[in-house]
Amino acid sequence: MKQFFKFMFASMLGMFLTVIISLFILIAIIGGIVSAAGSTPVTFVADHSILHIQLNEEINDRASKNPFENFDFNTFEAKKTIGLNEIKASLEKAKTDDKIKGIFLNLSQLQTGLANIDEIRVALLDFKESGKFIISYSENYSQSAYFLSTVADKVYLNPQGELRFQGMTSQIMFFKDALEKLDIEMQVIRHGKFKSAVEPFLMNEMSPSNKKQMSTLVHSIWNEMTAGISAARGISQDQLNAIADNISIRLPADALKHQLVDALKYEDEVMQELVALSGIEKDEPKLIELSKYKSAAGKENIDEDEDEDQIKNVKEEIAIIYAAGEIRGGKSNAEVMGSETIVEAIKKATKDEDIKAIVLRVNSPGGSALASDVMWRAIELAKAKKPVVVSMGNLAASGGYYISCGANKIFAQPNTITGSIGVFGVVPNFKGLINNKLGVYVDGVSTNKHSDMMINTFRPLDTEETVAITEMVESIYDDFITKVAAGRGITKAEVDSIGQGRVWTGIDAKRIGLVDEIGGLNDALKSAASLAGIEAYEIKELPRQKEPIQQLMEDLSMEAKTYLLGENLGSTYHYFKSLEEVSKRQGIMTRIPFDMRFY
Structure with missing residues (x-):
């Protein structure tokens, strides 16, 4: 008995110490996050500065206030992140900022979707109209990073670096045999011969119709990329495709030989060129990170020809409603577009007399058909009172297109993924798994014959x-x-002929009438202002983002889980995440094909 109490008290002491240590660590983490999230110092921009753009973190339409989303558990520091809205605002500011002499692009770890790249590329081209320089350098250009970098006056590659240029590919993972081995049956009902969101559960390869639509999709995206590169580098698209087909870019010297880059240089050599271009007599250029420059944007450089009082007294507003994530009922979070949250934002913008028009920024693969319809109705009611314009981001497909289709005008980027007008329902049957594999059985009682349909x-x-x-x-x-x-x-009949679940790029969607114009968020804002009959306006962003401490308390467990699984599963985490999302879906779905990834 004495030995028993000895071990019991030792275990209790160990548990107590573990809890105390964990509590101190948690307090330290929360303190660091809240401190980082709460501090917004005004950035001082030195004369002869160069804006340094890296874009090595995922770019959302607007930066999140969720502290854990930007927290690095390895260093216990909050990373500096920036939203697409802030990138564009910063570039607009830098264009007329006398202290900014040019831009240095270093895109070795570019992480964002193709439509966002299009939008940033347009903003950089607009910046160049100021006459200021853009220099690009990288040790490793991915195809998307290279596409963005070709806006630069000079494109440099490290003498031992890599430039990937071999064409576009897309991959989908299939689970049919794995499900059979686990004795799990996925019962699927769908409409749309191209509705391939369910194929990974039923097949081990793409169906002919899915392969057809995906081939059209990747060729359209590649064509847009090569057209942009061709215009920037003066190389024909036929030449670019020949380079890709022959795997001509194997060594850095090959990239120089085929004129994809202007020179092979080390970073220190590029730094010396930036020093000369910025007009200073120093050993190093004055680089200011984009994440820091954003806090200086809009604070100083008001055009002297404009009436400052008039700017301050502008009452007309245009609301940008950010509708991002998988569509579900309820409230939104960092990864989910909740119909309750979006409808509330639409109603608020509709009732606000100062808001003269609404721009719905859609970035979604779709999701719940019911939640999509609820948001569609709210947009219809808003449209009866003021113009509604849709701006599509990387994805506006299926349910994402559903909520967009009634707008007065729809804008998409050339490489936006949209369409996917189709519907499906998936009801998993785990009977074989739990009976045959686990020896577990389920029994129950019901009042009627089908009481447990789609529940059991x-x-x-x-x-x-x-x-x-x-x-x-x-x-x-x-x-x-x-x-x-x-x-x-x-x-x-026309919709059905281009529907059936088929996905399209923005450029093809315009050709077949699913969107009105090719353009970004700024183009959508100008269109909304024109439809509302206003010239000067301010922007109001909705839904209102939660304060950092509130977001922290709500998302702590979710972000910790994401970090731990992401660290252990590595590049396969996105497949786990997709399977996890399937288990959370309820009812009939309008969603894009399962987990499309482009390389």
């Missing part, structure tokens, strides 16, 4: 239930194409 995932659907769900899917699809037809001013 431990039995197969019967014929009646399959027919019923098929009817639901068909009804939702018919409603979907009816609303698209009304919003786009075309017939249901």
